[in-house]
Amino acid sequence: MATEYILEINNLKTQFVVRRRRVVRAVDGVTFKVRRGKILGLVGESGCGKSVTAHSIMRLLPKTAVIPEGSILFHPEGGESVDMAKLNPTGRKIRSIRGNEISMIFQDPMASLNPVYNIGDQIIEVLREHSKITKKEALERAVRMLELLSIPKASERIKDYPHQFSGGMKQRVMIAMGLICRPQLLIADEPTTALDVTIQAQIIELIKEMQSEFGFSTIIITHNMGIVADMADDVAVMYMGKIVEFGTKEDVFLNPLHPYTQALLKSVPILGNAGEDKLIPIRGVTPDPSEMPPGCAFEPRCDFATEACKTCVPGRVGVTDSHIVRCVHCIGEKLDD
């Protein structure tokens, strides 16, 4: 069943039970769709729930987390749709998907590679887990993958250990591990945050290249609006566990409608402006996730807040077919949560 979307998340809630039975709603009703073969950028500040969303899709959550509501429908090409939220997180089904059909690249390449195994063993582990293949064949495929990711002398370096690689090279190894099984969906969680700008540029170009080569779909998680503008086709802006604005890149960057998106775009310096426009900071701080305001989560920091914002949680409003905003001041078709 091949639909237009590879992943459909409906009203996903992920909660953590912390001390004294307090509940932190890290992901609180997230709904979005990932188009097949496209890049979705998920942006937000730290603590907004973007990584928890990714970990919920992969079912890599700690034991204190529960998913009380919502569905994560994965529609693989040439396979049956699966609701990832209903799977047993340690079961056989999820293990056949994780790393194989959906794979993930983590933020810190230094911490995500095992220092006591050489990188070849680490790359082929995924491959041999998911397909019947001899070690020799697997290594050959790993070398070809590393060559594709422009690691010089790949056939020699495959025997090297992580400490022998630089940060950018380690991230390439991580990408190789993520792509070796030819996944249909790649989730990249802040893949360049730990890297320098010139290396970041290399990795961004590399992910774009690989995507056009293999045609997988991507969710890229970042706090950097610049990376989203550069890479994404669709953009989801997240604040305090909710997607406050969703749309195509053009919708979100040229016509941002949610006050948070607008404020976020005005609060970062843009290269080439040389401090001509003074930055407009967002006042206040993000609320404590266990003591959320009763109405709109952004209301205490919003310049356009009214009485209505204090009392009711804004629903999803479809301004156009592609552009969905969670703000009471936006006019459009009311959508289900």
Added chain:
Amino acid sequence: MTESNVLLELNNIKKYFPITAGIFRREVGAVRAVDDISLRVYRGETLGLVGESGCGKTTLGKCVVRLLEPNSGSMQYNFGGEMRDLLSLNAQESFAARRKIQMVFQDPYSSLNPMKTIYQSFDEPIRIHSDRNKEERRELIARLLEAVNLHPEYMYRYPHEFSGGQRQRICIARALCVDPELVVCDEPVSALDVSIQAQVLNQMKDLQEKLGLTYIFIAHDLSVVEYMSDRIAVMYLGQVLELAPARSLYDRHIHPYTQALLSAVPVPDIRAKRERIILEGDVPSPADPPQGCRFHTRCQYCHARCVEEMPKLEPLAADPEHFVACHLAEERFAAVGT
């Protein structure tokens, strides 16, 4: 920018960290963190230092506040019109000089003592560097906190009671409590969330205007450096490759490294269509920097002379405020045009 306006002049500053090996800790080499840097800082300006990790920008900042002693070179500081070398002052004079140069560190979480209230953290340096009585000190601390938009009563709180942005504002206020002239800010906003960064940056600009401070602003984020600085020095492997006023660095960047660095910054504007220059490979190790031009291993315009001879940081013929360390500087300037 006249001679009398110079606040600090760095001449041929070098800072090498020894690499030792064996049980006798024999020196086998050196990491050339800062390798022959000469710079001027003018009174009232913000000088931005930008570069990738390992380029020596933090080491240079620490040398200026003398948390590290440079191996060689001199640091001339303007003491009321008289230029004196900070490195050759006697103990008493250096004590007085330390008050004038303060530093704000990158991580506001680890640079405040968790066991001390804000009042205690502020009180100590004021007590050491001035003869104010208890009441005056308290008043000063209250004023400083107000200057960074924090309630004066907060001085009796502990660091854990504040958010990251508030802590960084506290660190800035603390640097100001001994009434410095020059503040070295080492990545002051990189540990903060984007929506909080703007608060801190604007605060720093306001304070500079109000108190006539001079900043050395160190960061790896070019857009932040450009927003804050009057002049920007681009560093690579312990050297300054290009130094220019912020505007002309963006409009007419001459050095191939600056060009690549600027093109690598992702810009949150989807209409901006830019040619991205991808540098091959990684930054070489500062323990074994390349001969000749430090950048030649990754430079697409590299030719024979670049491999042999190290270019000097020199002003352009057409623009004496724009310094470039590249053999091709004048040709490249002519190509970029005015």
